[in-house]
Amino acid sequence: MSRPDLPADLADVERRLRAGRGPAPSSAHRARVLAAVGDALAARRLPWFRRPVVWQTAAAAAVVVLWANVAVSTLGRPFAFPSDAGNGQALRAGAVAIRTVAPQLSEEEARRQALLLRAGAAGAALPRSAAAPGEGSGFTHWKEVHSWGSP
Amino acid sequence: MGFAMMWIEALAGAVLWTALVLAVVTRIERRRLAVVLCVVGIGGLWLLSVLATIGMALLAKYIGWNLFAWDLSWLLAYSVGAVIMCVVGLRSADGDQPRAASWPRGGIAVAFAAVLVLYYMTFWNQDLAAQSRLAELRAEAAARALSVAPTRVPPDQNAAPLYRDVFTILSEGDDPPERWNTEWTRWLKWDEPIDLDASDPDLVAYVKGMEPAAALARAAAAKPDCYFDRDYGRPGIDMLLPELSRIGQMSRLLAVSARVKAAAGRPDAARADLEALFCITPHVEQEPILISALVAMVNDRYAVRTLEALLADGTVPLTAVTLAPTQFYNETLPRAFRMEEAFGLTIFSNIALGDPSTVAGIQAVATGCSGPERVLASPLFELTGCAAVYRVFILPPDLGFYVRAMHRYQQVTAMPYHEAQAEWERIEREFNRGAEMGMCSRLVFPALSGAVKHAATADARRALARLALAIERCRAGTGTYPESLDAVAPAYIPAVPRDPFDGQPLRMVRRDGHIVLYSVGADLKDDGGMPWDDKEDTGDLVFRLTIPGDAAPERDSAPAAP
């Protein structure tokens, strides 16, 4: 039925539109749709641990966790604990001792020299002249893995 | 190559992000929300890029201009790409819906995620390459350290075991009276009146009690060589400092012992202590570490001061004492700089790899810093992945700066000091006053212009001492002190030693009953032999010979060539 507020010409257009508008669904469409509905209902009734979406989500989460783990392990030691404050104190004490034996150095330079002299504190595979092993860090993969004999 | 790949991947990701934002917002019915999301999504990324570029320009002094150039080019490329994407996407295909509304959001999102993963993998590879290079760097540093490390010597020629015995006695013996702690400096300081009371009972008792240590020190000093077994590949503070502090104590002991023995009428014993002092200098100096070099310079200063005092005393025959010139500036320092460089490269590697103990050390060093190098001291540096960003983007120019700067130090020390003055001043201006320098370089690079002056000063003192002994031999041979240095060389010394500060021969004046031998000193001004004033930082380095009455020639006063 045409809308009463339309002018006559527009109402005529509307009437023509309504006359047999649009295709009817095919004869097999109803059965196809209801079969799809049946399948969806059956899937809905599955216990949660048998639903595909749960496993897909779990797989995606596993990929993300695996990626994060790989990223974190390759970028360094993200699970390292904050640095040992004692090492900083030892360095400051060393700087004081350096200034005692070499007063020509400024305080800043003495601290820098103390830092440089800690260059060997993080063990690495370095050639050395049969001295006793030096300090190692707390992380096993930084400890010396080679021991080279004395020249 | 890696930078270029990351540049391209970042650009592709940014353009895909822009496309994704357009595909999403053009499907939103509410216009205002769509506009806001578009501005935030695209404009926000562009604004972040602009801020990053500005930040890199401001920090270029610390991280180099290369990064800024890469970033600016990326910003320009992205700006063009984003404009093109927006023009294409927002244009209506049929006068109705924008083209971007038909773009597949899921496909674009997957492509964007894929580009992100690709970018991360490239970054990861770059980081692995950087870590591998750092491992090589540590090995290079160790090799460099070993290249300047002293070689082992046969045990019968090695003074080190005897020195260790001396150190043991010093550590177990009684400490000197505390009042001497401030007086050591006055007794042994350059250019102070010689006011040591060599007959002070406490001083005499101390010297007597420490005679076993002094005897061992003399025996050690007589050895031709000295080799302390140190692990130069893995240095540590404890490796050096206990011994160096005992060396200082040993030097002071020998210096006051010589004076006390001279006052007690034991000239030969006094001379033996003096000679031991001079022999300790090369034993300590040959260690390729800057602190050891500085300790050797201090020891030599004690020795020269003691020589001056004994010459003034006049009772100790010293004409047979021969001294070789020192080369603190041209040999000792360059050796120490090479070791500094080896240590510095290792520290570089430790910092970049986020070694916790080095980070703790940097925190102590960084307390005086005000620039972005402080971020290296943060525990979050490694935790937040900033260390990886530093390794990939900032480490190469930072390390390059450090290596070039250290190489420059070594080049300059190869020149005579008086020719290198202008270069040292330029270095001090450039390196020590906030010029372009990498973040890690700022923490690790040594400020050595002071040490350079000390080295030149030590060489000048030793030259003055040699000249003084030559004048003494001249006096012993002729019966009078020479009126000019022409009478001394070449008869009693091959040539008048050169002043390292100006390259000219050392000078001599007579004043107030003294012969004053002098070097122009670090201020490079000839002050006519006026002593150096630490407060004014001016004056000359002087060595005074007291002129007694006419002195009879010594029996063994043949002008022996040094």
Place this chain on the structure above:
Amino acid sequence: MREGSPDDLLDGLVAGEHGAFATLYDRCGPAMVRVAATLAGSREEAEDAVQDVFVGLVRAGDRLRTVRNLRAYLFASVRRAAIRRCRGRRPATLAAKDLPDPASGGNSTDGETAVRLERALARLPTAQREVVALHVDGGLTLAECAEVLGVSANTAASRYRYALEKLRDALKE
């Protein structure tokens, strides 16, 4: 509740009763296909879109309880599904095979008019075509059309009027 309104089926749909879905299809399915066909441009795409909507109803489950107007919800879903299917491209005019048989209720002139009308409809701006499809093919009121499209009722009415005017002008050509 309007006659033929699917709101009374809501409980059965939420509970997952197969019969409720069958009844819903009988009441609204053909209209949904017609609307989808107008938006997507082909019957095959339209049927697939309607199937997607029904499967979506099953998956919505308890969330359907929050729907105030199921009819509007259905046709909004049909609209989105049809747009996804054709990915925003301008749909082609419905193929002749998809048009109703002109001989079934009219003469050849009516058939020719229907084809011209269909062509003109396909050339309408998307916003106007949607209103026509929902109102004429779907049987929704203009207020319901406005709710589905997310615009005001006046806007929907305006779009419908403009659409009719353009179709009128197209028929006069």
